[in-house]
Amino acid sequence: MNFLKYSKQSFQRGVVMMFGLFALTACENELDTKVYSELTPSNFYQSEDDFNSAVVALYNPFTSDWGTEDTGDGVYYPSLFNANNRTYLLRSMLTTDEIENGWDANLESFNWGPATWQGTNETVYFKIRYIARATSAIDNMSKSTFVSDAVKNKYIAQAKTLRAWLMYIMYDFFGPVNAKVDPATLTSTVIEPRMDDATYLSQIEKDLVEAMPDLASMYNDDAPNWGRVSQGTARMILLRLYMHTKQWEKAEAVGKEILAMPYELQDNYADIFKNERNKEVIFAVSSSTAAPNWYPQHVFPDNYASSPIIARGGGWYGYSMPWNFFDKFESDDLRRTTTIISSYTNTSGTITDRTNGLRGAIPLKYTGITGPGPSYPDDVVIFRLGEVYLSVAEAINEQRGPSDAYEFVNEIRARAGVDDFEGMTKEQFREAILDERARELYAEGTRRQDLVRHGKFIANAVTRGKDADPGEVLFPIPASVVIQANGIVKQNDGYVD
Amino acid sequence: MLKNLLRLGCFLLLTCVTAQAQKVVNGKVQDETGAGLPGAAVLLKGGSTGTVSDADGNFTISIPDNVKDAVLVFSSIGFSQHEEVVGDRTSISVSLVPDIQTLGEIVVVGYGTMRREDISGSVTSISTKELPQVANTSVDQLLTGRVPGLNVSQRSAQPGGGLQINVRNAISPLGNNSPLYVIDGVPIFNNASAERSLSDGKIGFSGGVDRNPLNAINPSDIESIDILKDASATAIYGANAANGVILITTKRGKKGAPKIEYRGSYTVQTPKKYIEVFQAKEFMQEHNRLAHDLYLLNNNLAPYGNTDPNSVAAFAPTFSESEIQASGNGTDWLDMLMRNGKINEHNLSISSGNDNSQLYVALNYFNNKGILENSDFTRYTARVNFDQRIGSRVNFKLNVTGSQIDNSNVTSGANSGGVEKYNMLQSAFAFSPTRSVYDDNGRFTKTFDTQITNPAAFLIMDDNATTTRVIITPTVEVKILEHLKLTALVGADRQNAQRDFYLPRAAQNFQLPNGMAQKSNSNISNYIAESYLTFSKTINKSAFDIVAGFGIYRTATNLMEVEAVDFPTDAFGGDNLGAARDLTQTSLGSWRTERKRLSQFFRINYSFNDRYILTLTGRNDGDSYFAENKKYGFFPGASVAWKISNEGFMAGAAVVSDLKLRAGFGQTGNATVSGSALSLYGGNYPYPIGNILYGGVALTQLANPNLTWETNETINVGLDFGILSNRISGSLDVYRRSAKDLLAYTNLPLNNDVSRLLINSGTTRSEGVELLINSNNLEGALSWNTTFNASTSRSEWVEGNPWASVNPWINDGDPYTAIYGWKTDGIIQSTEEIPSYMPNAKPGNIKYLDDNGDGVLDSKDIVLLGQSAPKWNFGLANTFRYKNFDLNLFVYAYTGNVASTNSIGQGFDPATPGRRLALSNIQNVPVQIRDVWTYDRPIGTLPGVAPDAYSGNNPSGANDFYLQKANFIRLRNITLGYNFSDAALAKTFIRSARIFFDVQNVAKITNFDGFDPEILETNPYPQALSTTIGVNLGF
DSSP, X not given: OHHXXXXXXXXXXXXXXXXXXXXXTOOGGGGOOOOOXXXXXXXXXOSHHHHHHXXXXXXXXXXXXXXXXXXXXXXXXXXXXXXXXXXXXXXXXXXXXXXXXXXXXXXXXXXXXXTTSOGGGOTTGGGHHHHHHHHHXXXXXXXXXXXXXXXXXXXXXXXXXXXXXXXXXXXXXXXXXXXXXXXXXXTOOOOOOOOOHHHHHHHHHHHHXXXXXXXXXXXXXXXXXXXXXXXXXXXXXXXXXXXXXXXXXXXXXXXXXXXXXXXOOOSXXXXXXXXXXXXXXXXXXXXXXXXXXXXXXXXXXXXXXEOSXXXXXXXXXXXXXXXXXXXXXXXXXXXXXXXXXXXXXXXXXXXXXXTTTOOSBBOOOOTTOOSSOXXXXXXXXEXXXXXXXXXXXXXXXXXXXXXXXXXXXXXXXXXXXOOOOOSOOHHHHHHHHHHHHHHHTTTTTOHHHHHHHTTOHHHHHXXXXXXXXXXXXXXXXXXXXXXXXXXXXXXXXXXXX | OHHHHHHHHHHHHHHHHXXXXXXXXXXXXXXXXSOBOTTOEEEETTSSOEEEOOTTSEEEEEEETTOSSOEEEEEOTTBOOEEEEOTTOSEEEEEOXXXXXXXXXXXXXXXXXXXXXXXXXXXXXXXXXXXXXXXXXXXXXXXXXXXXXXXXXXXXXXXXXXXXXXXXXXXXXXXXXXXXXXXXXXXXXXOOOOOOOOOHHHHOOOXXXXXXXXXXXXGGGEEEEEEEOSHXXXXXXXXXXXXXXXXXXXXXXXXXXXXXXXXXXXXXXXXXXXXXXXXXXXXXXXXXXXXXXXXXXXXXXXXXXXXOGGGSOOOOOSSOHHHHHTOOSOOOHHHHHBOOEEEEEEEEEEEEEOSSEEEEEEEEEXXXXXXXXXXXXXXXXXXXXXXXXXXTTEEEEEEEEEEEEEEEOOOOSOOSSSXXXXXXXXXXXXXXXXXXXXXXXXXXXXXXXXXXXXXXXGGGOEEEEEXXXXXXXXXXXXXXXXXXXXXXXXXXXXXXXXXXXXXXXXXXXXXXXXOEEEEEEXXXXXXXXXXXXXEEEEETTEEEEEEEXXXXXXXXXXXXXXXXXXXXXXXTTTSOGGGOOOTTTOEEEEEEEEEEEEEEEEEEEXXXXXXXXXXXXXXXXXXXXXXXXOOEEEEEEEEEEEEGGGSGGGTTOOSEEEEEEXXXXXXXXXXXXXXXXXXXXXXXXXXXETTEEXXXXXXXXXXXXXXXXXXXXXXXXXXXXXXXXXXXXXXXXXXXXXXXXXXXXXXXXXXXXXXXXXXXXXXXXXXXEEEEEEEEEEOSSEXXXXXXEEEEEEEEEEEXXXXXXXXXXXXXXXXXXXXXXXXXXXXXXXXXXXXXXXXXOOTTSEEEOOTTOSXXXXXXXXEEEEESSOSEEEEEEEEEEETTEEEEEXXXXXXXXXXXXXXXXXXXXXXXXXXXXXXXSOOOOBGGGGGBOBTTBXXXXXXXXXXXXXXXXXXXXXXXXXXXXXXXXXXXXEEEEEEOOHHHHTTSSOSEEEEEEEEEEEEEEEOOOSSOSSOOOSSOOOOEEEEEEEEEEEO
């Protein structure tokens, strides 16, 4: 290595220069953040596909599949219409006399408080984030310059309908909440108080009325878009809202608007839940094997083998229809005989029924399922024409007595193969329609609303031996929300802070 | 050069000429084995005469006659200095004793080394010679309890399982709390295991993935470990050094004849006491007992209500008395899954070298069959460390290590769903002991809850992962000037993991009856290029040591994963994903990330008169993950030391052989931003329309252009001491570490679409005292060495605890790992005992305390219940040697924390633990359920079946019912070795031989009633007692 010695000076200079050059390669752009697998504001809301993606995110809580990790707070939440016992759909049943299960003792014994369901277990309240998300999507889509107004309006109308529906669902469980409907407040750190009742309800109505002209009438003949909200859906939300708030006149009017649409009652009750996109269904979750319907699996006893309605393997023995409720059906009611199983042959060949250990009837409803499960691609029916007939009948009775109402309710009773209603007083009719709704709409998630509207929700629970207090007609605002708001968000009456 | 030689010659000549009459002494310097020691210094005490031993250790020295009572001083690096009175002798041979103290005195400090005595920061060094290495897969596992202030605890007992490791406490709530590892100079910025978990959306468990990334480094290849604890020492690693730095130095070739070392060992692992569940008979009896209480409850019968018993149907027990009597023990599912494990290890290394080249080559094979069936861990590693001198100025080093780890996995730990997603251990806990493994048709049986997969079905699932890791580090050192050296190194660390999972149809999984396969391929890479100049010079009494340089770093990850569902046959296993029929459930995923860093760094070391030392360090770090307005940060450190023992006034203090006072201050960063600081949209919101599952997109993260690193500040004062010629030595450190600008999610209103934003807010602090003592209690034929360490610390929120503002029960100054909740007082054993403030309570409910006495149980009754981090940590190692025997015992202890005794995860509701056994879809439960309160067993100490009406009013979600003190002392290992004497080996080709016997995880002493006070994993992997016999051979 003599050369090193020979050119010592130049070697030293060379090394120092290399060192220096190396150090200078550190230029600013080197440290720009690189994002490879996500989208940023600079490349979103730029096409119809982007709009669709943004609106699909608003539909997400309505899926029948289990749920979603909400990146808004990093917590996994079950969906509204999944069959898990924590969802909107099931809590609307499990707090009533139509379904029992025993998995969440706090729920069924009315032993809940503001801290009972926290984080992932509070499945309904935190859908409030999707209301803000809808507000954000509506705002961003309105401002986007990349697509035509016609396309924009199509998606904005869906976003508004979904926002209104979510607000109704929150109202159903909690009363008015501090939903974010003003885009200016979206990133605000100021916590607003809960909206007052009138403002909250008029906001729901406003969204639906504004959305109506730009929504498709119905999707029953449009298979690729089945699962989106339509004018029929928007009217159904309005109908539920008016019924809930006892605005009978408006309820009757919107109900009749729906009856005037090309929807048709199915001839057989069981077909409503068998045939996809049949004309009775106004909104269904378009369940598929990728986002399936988990409800049927929950209702079969674990040793189930067969009954005249269906033969298949055991299920999760989750939800049973108490025999008291089952007995509300007349014995030849087709709804009972074709969609509810009260006796089955078990895996050892023994007939099992209420006399030898069957906890309750099996409220199957979805009799068209095929295969061993556990999940099925059968749509979960949310809104259908049958409910409209009964709601119109109830609204008419409340306004002017039963005489004009019979024809609507008797359409439904005739299909079930039971005798017409007739010769009732207004009060008798009111009682009868509540029971008729129980039979017609069992396991569809309306029972809690119906009992609440009739002022019987708590009394019904007390009769069943539950620790129900009057305040429990609404669920509590989650403790985390009340604590964070430090007095600004008021807890519902009857709950501790 | 020639001129210099001439000068030396003249000097020597002159010395000779001026010399008077002299005496010549010959002799030999030997090492402890009797081999000649070349290059040993032989000096005449008090004079200027000296020489150096030759290649065989021989020396000749002349002693002037006028020197009275001549004493020769022999010294050589790595050996204790030795003095010999000459007297009348003309031939003196000495054997020098290796000096472990001296060997440990070179400390790696990042971009260089320093003498231990010149260190002014807080640095603990561990030589791997002190650590028994068998039955351990990674080096950090070996450090458990050894270093004061280094807290190591095992997260999972599975083979190669992950560790929780932190230096001076974890005080960053969202940031990283693990130290930075630097392996042979390469900072491993992304120290994660590439082994991916299973995608658990459908299957529900992620399965045996808590792996230690350091498994890829063979612990036997490691020469030393230096732990930089305070910021004055770590600041040279800047934004990544907040949690301390662990520098790992691997072995290098040594000059001399080739030396071959072999170690082979065989370990038997036997399961220790594990969670016990009911056998068949008691399972039936206990079910009947609890179901009866549930019947009373559901029918509002006494003691739960006052319904007339005659008005309801009588209770029908599920199991009749004759069934119970005929049952026997039934199937022991846990026993079926457990086995005796074993570990087979072979380690071979070769070291050789001459003046210009040195080579170290090592091979390792480690095979562990874990104590759960199907959990196997096999590792192969190879290392080549090569040193080459090129001319007089250039030194080239190349480190290459490669490893392959083959795992087969079983599932333990938590899962992400209900009973249908139970993992193997959960299934074994819950599955009925009354069922056999197979039914009459040869299919796996089902338990009462048919969603639960049969535990035996887990044994036919294939779950294999192969992780390969290669680290290559070429380094060039160039001596530019006499005192100036340039070092340039490039490092590439590449990890790849492939995981293959197949759930057969035959397993009859409830959700996936037709099978499922997953494959994932994941890469993690760290690339570095660094270059730095080192200047060292001593001018009079001032010694300078200066390092300055810069580095460019890139870390990258990428992943590809596939999940395929519904196979027509099990014939393909997971090897033909195209055969999957259900394309709507089949899913694909991939992602990629990249992060770059640019840094400049320096260290200035100044020492005056070998008494006063000043060290200044600093680093400027830029990071692509840092937000737009905060791309660069500067992190300084400064420390001083005073070597008191070198002062003149200490000359008479014979007892104190070494005394040094240190003080340091520094700032470092914690750069773990959990992603970028940009605004992002993510597609995690699917919904089916028509028959297509569309992926919805929503805002997932808000931008924060001012987001920055967390800043740590440490003040450290320490004292190093040695007494009686360092027979007792040690150090004492007192520190305060503050973490500021903590990453925190602001509590944006919960009704915002994204209700959290990552910001910098709040300060935490950890304060503590650390003591390390090493003592040679006995020397001589029986030697006894003790190493003791103790540390105590307190971590707390100083300000801005993000939860304190919203949760009124949290106060600044509370322990960092505080646990809050309601206090409890056992359970309500009769109707009369129901407290007035719990009017809706039922007998058997937990009795909560109305702490503020206002008659209502609510958030105002929440109090501080304890902390989860230990307050005191101790470690004690004792080594005894007697003749050819050596014995090593190691004990460690943690105290001062609390932990939950309830380690059964999913589905076990702590408020009503017996309910799972009582319901009609009966699940088996741990035998502690015997203590569940029922009407006919009112002495029960665990809550009964009645739902808890008050937990809904407790926003903390916690109470102290299951909390206990988690203090423990663990006898970690006992090693007994026997070294064959040279005489015994003299006629063989074997240079050295040792056989040893080692027991790991021997015993623990604790009052804690849960599974293990250290392992808090739910559904934990069982622990094993490992017994090893092994041999070390040298050739």
